[in-house]
Amino acid sequence: MATLVFLEHHDGELLKSSLGVLSKAAELDGDVAGVVLGSGVRDLAAGAGAFGASTVFVADKPELEAPLPQPRVDALARLVADQGFDTVVFAASVLSADVAAGLSARLGAGLNWDLTDLVQQDGSLIGKRPALGDSVYVDVGWTSEPRLALIRAGTFEAKETGGQAEVVDFDVEFEDFSLAATMVEQAHAESEGPSIEEAEVIVAGGRGLGSPENFKLVEELAKALGGAVAATRAVVDAGWYPYATQVGQTGKTVSPKLYVACGISGAIQHKVGMQSSGVIVAINKDPNAPIFEFCDLGVVGDLHEIVPKLTELVQQRRS
Amino acid sequence: MKIAVCIKHVPEGTTHRRINPDSKRLDRSGEGAINPFDTHAVEEALRIKEAEGGEVVVVSMGPPSAQDSVRKALAMGGDGAILITDDAAAGSDLVATTNALAAALEPENADLILFGQQAGDSDGAVLSAAVADRLRRPVISQVAELTLSDGKVTGKRQTEFGYDTIEAPLPAVVAVSDAINEPRYPSLKGIMGARSKPQRTVTVSEVGVDASAVGDPGSKTTVEALNDPPPRGDTVKIEDDGSAPEKIVDYLAEKKVL
Numbered sequence: 001m002a003t004l005v006f007l008e009h010h011d012g013e014l015l016k017s018s019l020g021v022l023s024k025a026a027e028l029d030g031d032v033a034g035v036v037l038g039s040g041v042r043d044l045a046a047g048a049g050a051f052g053a054s055t056v057f058v059a060d061k062p063e064l065e066a067p068l069p070q071p072r073v074d075a076l077a078r079l080v081a082d083q084g085f086d087t088v089v090f091a092a093s094v095l096s097a098d099v100a101a102g103l104s105a106r107l108g109a110g111l112n113w114d115l116t117d118l119v120q121q122d123g124s125l126i127g128k129r130p131a132l133g134d135s136v137y138v139d140v141g142w143t144s145e146p147r148l149a150l151i152r153a154g155t156f157e158a159k160e161t162g163g164q165a166e167v168v169d170f171d172v173e174f175e176d177f178s179l180a181a182t183m184v185e186q187a188h189a190e191s192e193g194p195s196i197e198e199a200e201v202i203v204a205g206g207r208g209l210g211s212p213e214n215f216k217l218v219e220e221l222a223k224a225l226g227g228a229v230a231a232t233r234a235v236v237d238a239g240w241y242p243y244a245t246q247v248g249q250t251g252k253t254v255s256p257k258l259y260v261a262c263g264i265s266g267a268i269q270h271k272v273g274m275q276s277s278g279v280i281v282a283i284n285k286d287p288n289a290p291i292f293e294f295c296d297l298g299v300v301g302d303l304h305e306i307v308p309k310l311t312e313l314v315q316q317r318r319s
Numbered sequence: 320m321k322i323a324v325c326i327k328h329v330p331e332g333t334t335h336r337r338i339n340p341d342s343k344r345l346d347r348s349g350e351g352a353i354n355p356f357d358t359h360a361v362e363e364a365l366r367i368k369e370a371e372g373g374e375v376v377v378v379s380m381g382p383p384s385a386q387d388s389v390r391k392a393l394a395m396g397g398d399g400a401i402l403i404t405d406d407a408a409a410g411s412d413l414v415a416t417t418n419a420l421a422a423a424l425e426p427e428n429a430d431l432i433l434f435g436q437q438a439g440d441s442d443g444a445v446l447s448a449a450v451a452d453r454l455r456r457p458v459i460s461q462v463a464e465l466t467l468s469d470g471k472v473t474g475k476r477q478t479e480f481g482y483d484t485i486e487a488p489l490p491a492v493v494a495v496s497d498a499i500n501e502p503r504y505p506s507l508k509g510i511m512g513a514r515s516k517p518q519r520t521v522t523v524s525e526v527g528v529d530a531s532a533v534g535d536p537g538s539k540t541t542v543e544a545l546n547d548p549p550p551r552g553d554t555v556k557i558e559d560d561g562s563a564p565e566k567i568v569d570y571l572a573e574k575k576v577l
Binding site: 010068093094097098100102103104111113135136138139183184280283296297301305306317318 | 338343412417453483491540545551556565571
């Protein structure tokens with residue numbers, strides 16, 4: 001296999017989710033290269049060597065400055081054609097889903113999405129995809145090359161192995177229509193912790209918190225654990241917390257190492273967004289809440305008493 | 320202003336959906352309905368039409384029963400519809416669907432092509448960008464606020480890092496998020512009138528696509544096997560007697576996630 005991993009970046013850093021996909025790709029047979037697209041990003045490229053890339057291709061162009069998908073399709077189509085990659089892998093994000101889909105149309109290349117694993121089986125590549133609310137795990141394949149794969153956010157851990165990558169610049173010719181859309185404004189949310197797609201620990205709050213003010217219990221626990229705060233659709237709809245933090249069918253799909261659900265009943269719409277998390281801890285006063293059927297540790301009790309004490313203990317343990 | 324809205328007919332509900340173990344395709348034999356995400360695209364198209372004038376064409380690809388969803392979109396206020404329905408197209412993946420849908424959209428010459436943010440059955444959020452590339456038009460996805468002025472569309476959307484505002488000249492492709500609006504219910508008059516609106520049902524060859532470009536032959540991905548989800552292991556359930564915080568911390572330490 002000759003695999004190319006799309007390395008997304010933000011604020012001068014490669015995303016952990018992309019590096020996790022790179023680490024995974026490096027475990028498969030064959031050569032693994034990364035690609036970094038942007039403006040003023042050449043220095044970022046070498047950093048990918050430590051995560052398993054033997055080569056990192058860089059297109060450093062002003063047209064690639066804004067995180068817009070279509071110029072990136074032009075760049076990847078060119079690179080795949082010139083270098084003969086048979087597989088291109090992306091960590092799922094708002095940007096990369098559009099890039100992968102555009103590349104699929106451009107090259108007539110098969111795209112499988114929402115994958116939680118990639119395995120080699122009898123000489124072919126198989127993707128594992130949870131479907132229908134994760135009630136069934138589908139083995140998916142490709143009938144032609146290049147194979148395109150979008151990996152569910154947070155699936156693979158970025159593992160530093162300490163290698164060195166050769167950085168290779170390449171040129172891109174852009175299609176007119178690819179440069180038609182332009183970024184007018186980027187308003188970045190001021191957040192203290194990591195975003196929920198990038199976080200290894202997520203503490204989530206639901207209706208059981210009782211009021212928007214009680215989200216501070218969740219925030220304090222998340223801070224103590226070094227994690228991010230998430231919310232259910234019910235509380236986002238009620239205006240208690242911003243949409244960016246919504247986990248579930250109409251929000252984000254996450255799979256952190258630890259997911260702590262506070263006052264969340266575990267409706268299917270929420271479950272599909274978080275059930276592939278590593279360890280799931282649920283705190284809920286209703287012993288019959290559905291979340292107790294798919295968590296690892298279920299605590300029946302009053303979160304208003306448990307969470308503050310838990311925060312204190314975690315702070316002690318980590319200090 | 321001509322707006323094309325792409326909609327998908329999906330199996331209804333979230334609990335009774337199943338994959339047929341023989342065909343390894345989603346079982347579409349039961350009751351279906353318009354993909355809920357697409358109703359937001361229909362609504363947005365209607366609001367633009369109400370503000371700017373013009374027409375709204377509903378475009379879909381699916382089994383003959385997809386007519387129900389097309390009619391729902393017409394009942395909401397769409398002016399006409401094209402449904403690509405062909406046995407040869409069954410089981411089309413992203414590439415095959417793009418081949419047929421882009422071919423049906425091209426001669427429509429719509430100023431704006433709208434999609435919902437994702438399909439409720441396959442959870443893909445990929446078709447808008449694929450169709451845009453095939454039609455060589457700019458695309459803006461996940462749009463939660465849309466404005467039109469001076470022949471340009473501006474979309475505000477949420478990303479992992481905040482809000483992006485993106486502008487593109489028409490003709491353009493836009494996928495809207497379900498936060499953009501509250502879809503209307505069809506009025507009785509709308510429902511009654513839907514049947515008499517111009518609706519074309521076409522085969523893939525009628526949109527100029529060879530049967531080898533759709534369905535299994537046109538698809539570049541396969542379903543190899545269906546498996547049960549991996550077991551989560553046993554749930555430890557405790558009742559709080561005041562010691563729950565200590566027990567949680569011990570558990571997290573044991574699982575090495577602290």
